[in-house]
Amino acid sequence: NAGVTQTPKFQVLKTGQSMTLQCAQDMNHNSMYWYRQDPGMGLRLIYYSASEGTTDKGEVPNGYNVSRLNKREFSLRLESAAPSQTSVYFCASSDIDREGQPQHFGDGTRLSIL
Amino acid sequence: AQSVSQHNHHVILSEAASLELGCNYSYGGTVNLFWYVQYPGQHLQLLLKYFSGDPLVKGIKGFEAEFIKSKFSFNLRKPSVQWSDTAEYFCAVKGGSYIPTFGRGTSLIVHP
Numbered sequence: 558n559a560g561v562t563q564t565p566k567f568q569v570l571k572t573g574q575s576m577t578l579q580c581a582q583d584m585n586h587n588s589m590y591w592y593r594q595d596p597g598m599g600l601r602l603i604y605y606s607a608s609e610g611t612t613d614k615g616e617v618p619n620g621y622n623v624s625r626l627n628k629r630e631f632s633l634r635l636e637s638a639a640p641s642q643t644s645v646y647f648c649a650s651s652d653i654d655r656e657g658q659p660q661h662f663g664d665g666t667r668l669s670i671l
Numbered sequence: 672a673q674s675v676s677q678h679n680h681h682v683i684l685s686e687a688a689s690l691e692l693g694c695n696y697s698y699g700g701t702v703n704l705f706w707y708v709q710y711p712g713q714h715l716q717l718l719l720k721y722f723s724g725d726p727l728v729k730g731i732k733g734f735e736a737e738f739i740k741s742k743f744s745f746n747l748r749k750p751s752v753q754w755s756d757t758a759e760y761f762c763a764v765k766g767g768s769y770i771p772t773f774g775r776g777t778s779l780i781v782h783p
Contacts, residue, residue, distance in 0.1 A: 649715075662714040665714055
């Protein structure tokens with residue numbers, strides 16, 4: 558049981574390049590999330606998907622797009638990368654139908670934009 | 672709207688010292704509360720959670736937290752820390768929204 562799997566683990570991009578971060582979960586969770594983690598800022602929600610076929614903006618959505626491909630997969634796309642998007646990106650999933658259910662996190666993608 | 676505040680940004684302790692990390696939240700209704708730990712280079716892992724019942728919650732690795740509703744607090748405690756507890760700790764609250772809000776984290780360094 559792999560939980561939440563993110564690819565790639567590391568990536569270096571040049572300003573203006575595009576790329577897609579992949580996330581898949583095998584826990585049959587309804588909800589999936591993308592966060593970025595920056596020093597002193599904690600976790601900030603970029604986008605989330607309450608269920609297959611729906612996506613909503615979080616706290617810091619600018620410069621990103623997402624796709625909930627199916628129940629398992631939730632990808633994050635940077636169309637034109639900027640140095641301010643240098644960060645560690647975490648994908649998470651949860652089952653919102655049960656009270657008190659925590660989120661399960663992937664190992665993160667460390668992204669550097671030059 | 673829900674919010675959470677962690678007052679200690681950096682904590683440095685020696686092994687065997689006692690630990691208490693503060694977490695206060697803002698939300699007027701029923702809440703679910705969580706503490707996560709992130710070891711260096713790893714993802715966040717759940718330490719413990721509260722959603723109802725006994726306000727004193729015991730988690731993994733000897734950690735516990737107490738929900739004090741009147742103080743809107745959910746402080747994390749451990750009687751005796753170890754070097755291996757060096758990590759970043761995040762408090763999270765889930766209230767009206769099903770999406771939890773995370774605090775900014777507390778960096779704990781334990782010296783051997």
